[in-house]
Amino acid sequence: MLKLLELFWLVARRRLGPEDIPVSAFLLQITGVAYMVLQAIMLWRPSGEGVTAAAVISIVADVVIISAFVGLLLRFTGNLPRYQQTLTAFFGTGCIITLTALPITYFYLSVPEGSEVLVLPFLGLIAIIIWSVIVNAHIFSRAISRSLPEGVALALMYFVINFQLLEAIPK
Numbered sequence: 001m002l003k004l005l006e007l008f009w010l011v012a013r014r015r016l017g018p019e020d021i022p023v024s025a026f027l028l029q030i031t032g033v034a035y036m037v038l039q040a041i042m043l044w045r046p047s048g049e050g051v052t053a054a055a056v057i058s059i060v061a062d063v064v065i066i067s068a069f070v071g072l073l074l075r076f077t078g079n080l081p082r083y084q085q086t087l088t089a090f091f092g093t094g095c096i097i098t099l100t101a102l103p104i105t106y107f108y109l110s111v112p113e114g115s116e117v118l119v120l121p122f123l124g125l126i127a128i129i130i131w132s133v134i135v136n137a138h139i140f141s142r143a144i145s146r147s148l149p150e151g152v153a154l155a156l157m158y159f160v161i162n163f164q165l166l167e168a169i170p171k
Helices: 002-012 025-043 053-076 080-110 116-143 148-167
Strands: none
Touching: 002 080, 002 116, 025 053, 025 080, 053 080, 053 116, 053 148, 080 116, 116 148
């Protein structure tokens, strides 16, 4: 298990790419489930609501969106055989990024609104979003054998599409 975390940490740090991830349906399933569980923890609110039905729908929609986006991109570029590795890389690095974001998110939610202290966790969350886009750009560029700037364009396109579609889900 530690080897897998290390592998995804190296991808998240851009030391390895999705091509370095083993081709394994089982690994894809494990990382997909772990990703969804961590997203549920991220969306869980201690105020008594727990994880709402809207949060569950958002999590499933997020998984469907990235799966479809990666599938269409790889099919369009003729790299469909890289689908399992690429999607596993997204889920695995998504877990790493979410684990990093969890304490900052809960700190942000615990600070009273209007407090000057809100700036620190807010900046932390912005930094994590930027890191996430950079990691996604790295994965996209390596998956389709293109330059990092092309990967950045794809990652930003994915970010906007994902954000718009998830915002359309009724809360």
